[in-house]
Amino acid sequence: MSPVLLRFLWRRHRTGSLLFGLAPLMVGLIIGLIYPTYAQERALVEVFKHSLRFFGHEQLDMFSPRGSFSLVFQDPLILLCYAILPALAPIALYAGDRARGALDLVLATPLDRAVLLRSLALFQFLQGLWFALMALASAWLGALVAGEAGGLPFGTFLPLALVAAGVTAAFGGLAALISVRAPSRAAAGTAYGSLVFVLMALDTTARMWKGGSFLGWLTPLGYLRPALLLSGEASWPLRVAYFVVPPIMALLSWWATVVVHRRRASA
Amino acid sequence: MPLADDAVRIEGLTVRYGAQVAVADLDLRVARGEVFGFLGPNGAGKTSTIRALLGLVRPTAGRILVLGQEGVATRAALRAEIGYLPGDLALQPFLTGHETLEFFSGLQGRPPATRNEILDRLGFPRPALGRPCSSYSTGMRQMIGVTVALQHDPQLLVLDEPTTGLDPLVRRGLLEILRERARLGRSILFSSHVLSEVESCADRVGLVSAGRLRLVDSVAALRARFPRRVRGQRRDGSRFDLEQTGSVTDLLDDLRAQDLIDLEIRPCDLSRIFEHLDQETGS
Numbered sequence: 001m002s003p004v005l006l007r008f009l010w011r012r013h014r015t016g017s018l019l020f021g022l023a024p025l026m027v028g029l030i031i032g033l034i035y036p037t038y039a040q041e042r043a044l045v046e047v048f049k050h051s052l053r054f055f056g057h058e059q060l061d062m063f064s065p066r067g068s069f070s071l072v073f074q075d076p077l078i079l080l081c082y083a084i085l086p087a088l089a090p091i092a093l094y095a096g097d098r099a100r101g102a103l104d105l106v107l108a109t110p111l112d113r114a115v116l117l118r119s120l121a122l123f124q125f126l127q128g129l130w131f132a133l134m135a136l137a138s139a140w141l142g143a144l145v146a147g148e149a150g151g152l153p154f155g156t157f158l159p160l161a162l163v164a165a166g167v168t169a170a171f172g173g174l175a176a177l178i179s180v181r182a183p184s185r186a187a188a189g190t191a192y193g194s195l196v197f198v199l200m201a202l203d204t205t206a207r208m209w210k211g212g213s214f215l216g217w218l219t220p221l222g223y224l225r226p227a228l229l230l231s232g233e234a235s236w237p238l239r240v241a242y243f244v245v246p247p248i249m250a251l252l253s254w255w256a257t258v259v260v261h262r263r264r265a266s267a
Numbered sequence: 268m269p270l271a272d273d274a275v276r277i278e279g280l281t282v283r284y285g286a287q288v289a290v291a292d293l294d295l296r297v298a299r300g301e302v303f304g305f306l307g308p309n310g311a312g313k314t315s316t317i318r319a320l321l322g323l324v325r326p327t328a329g330r331i332l333v334l335g336q337e338g339v340a341t342r343a344a345l346r347a348e349i350g351y352l353p354g355d356l357a358l359q360p361f362l363t364g365h366e367t368l369e370f371f372s373g374l375q376g377r378p379p380a381t382r383n384e385i386l387d388r389l390g391f392p393r394p395a396l397g398r399p400c401s402s403y404s405t406g407m408r409q410m411i412g413v414t415v416a417l418q419h420d421p422q423l424l425v426l427d428e429p430t431t432g433l434d435p436l437v438r439r440g441l442l443e444i445l446r447e448r449a450r451l452g453r454s455i456l457f458s459s460h461v462l463s464e465v466e467s468c469a470d471r472v473g474l475v476s477a478g479r480l481r482l483v484d485s486v487a488a489l490r491a492r493f494p495r496r497v498r499g500q501r502r503d504g505s506r507f508d509l510e511q512t513g514s515v516t517d518l519l520d521d522l523r524a525q526d527l528i529d530l531e532i533r534p535c536d537l538s539r540i541f542e543h544l545d546q547e548t549g550s
């Protein structure tokens with residue numbers, strides 16, 4: 001690892017990272033504020049039953065404290081954050097700086113290329129962890145605001161936070177793989193954006209259509225199923241898969257990134 | 268000269284980008300303590316050669332030794348001995364000048380022994396170090412780039428068009444710094460497309476065009492070999508424009524007989540040198 005590069009990455013992405021941390025905080029606080037009115041809205045369940053399937057209402061009552069505050073981990077805005085936040089650093093440092101010529105100056109120093117990629121991976125993982133911890137804290141904060149914290153100890157959503165950290169790591173690996181191949185920041189952004197769109201579409205399909213639930217296995221987002229985890233309905237192999245598969249996806253993506261990088265004729 | 272005495276030795280370097288040949292079978296040697304000017308028009312293959320030398324592009328063919336060792340791309344200790352200034356310098360706009368110098372100093376892994384001296388001699392305004400690089404003029408950015416390349420006092424300096432964007436005074440200061448570095452035993456390879464810029468500082472120059480090294484010689488030999496341009500105006504209003512090779516004394520003897528009111532003698536410029544080379548090789 002290169003502490004110098006890690007400091008540089010933090011300097012570059014500190015504002016973005018902090019701003020992204022506000023997203024779960026906002027969602028958590030909003031749910032906390034409106035939770036007391038949920039009881040009146042239960043009557044609407046039948047109307048929104050179909051859309052509530054997205055969040056796993058069939059496994060876990062989404063109007064219960066657990067179900068409601070689990071939304072901090074699977075609100076569509078948060079799902080998008082899992083994909084965007086970890087892509088910022090690799091797309092800027094690799095595709096972006098290479099196209100501008102700034103990467104040459106870095107690679108001409110004694111900094112080893114493998115160390116560069118490892119530092120980037122570590123930074124990305126820390127970013128994901130920060131985001132997951134913010135989501136964990138925000139869910140608890142929301143429960144506190146709603147007066148439900150007594151029934152929801154701080155650690156209630158810890159498994160979800162760990163899975164979320166794995167999911168962001170997986171997206172980060174995919175972004176790095178695309179970035180190391182792309183000729184420019186715009187090209188990397190376009191390719192990655194398209195991939196995220198497809199992966200989110202697969203996840204939505206898997207959530208909404210029982211017959212297509214297997215599609216969820218093809219996307220990191222498919223391993224984030226708060227309702228199944230919190231309701232205890234998930235079998236133990238499934239629970240293990242939720243925790244293990246996203247990090248494995250991340251490792252495979254980073255391995256492929258290193259291989260592609262080595263094969264490149266030009267830095 | 269033994270291999271270990273070469274700061275740079277390039278043998279049969281070929282760099283292709285797809286079907287396009289950027290560098291073709293190029294041989295080059297820079298001795299330790301030498302200032303070598305790498306001259307050629309834009310697109311001649313200078314930057315590709317330099318990038319291959321630094322391991323930033325994989326050569327299609329050929330062998331490159333830097334300070335007597337191969338594999339610069341995989342040898343961090345070897346890269347620590349190199350100071351590099353890219354041709355199209357891109358600094359991070361969000362970093363201040365000071366942060367930029369600190370960042371690269373951290374990556375270079377050595378204390379920035381000569382940083383303050385370089386900044387002072389280039390005349391970089393110290394208060395501006397606290398400002399983001401995005402607010403710098405082209406010349407200020409180039410000064411920061413030069414300082415990045417020199418601050419750790421490397422054994423080999425590889426500078427791609429280092430005087431770009433610098434005003435004449437700063438340019439002169441930089442060339443003086445390079446000469447001093449060479450006197451201290453540092454080796455310098457720098458590229459340019461302006462011959463006059465190189466001649467004040469380089470021991471030898473290499474001329475490259477269309478990816479091929481056309482000629483390597485001392486600046487003096489180059490001047491002697493290619494004709495200088497002589498333009499003048501006589502008192503009767505008639506003008507002359509001719510090319511002359513050989514002794515300046517002979518030229519002045521010839522001109523003395525003429526009643527001149529204006530005279531301009533210019534050394535052969537790079538484009539004319541390439542024209543002469545093309546004529547000599549019949550291409």
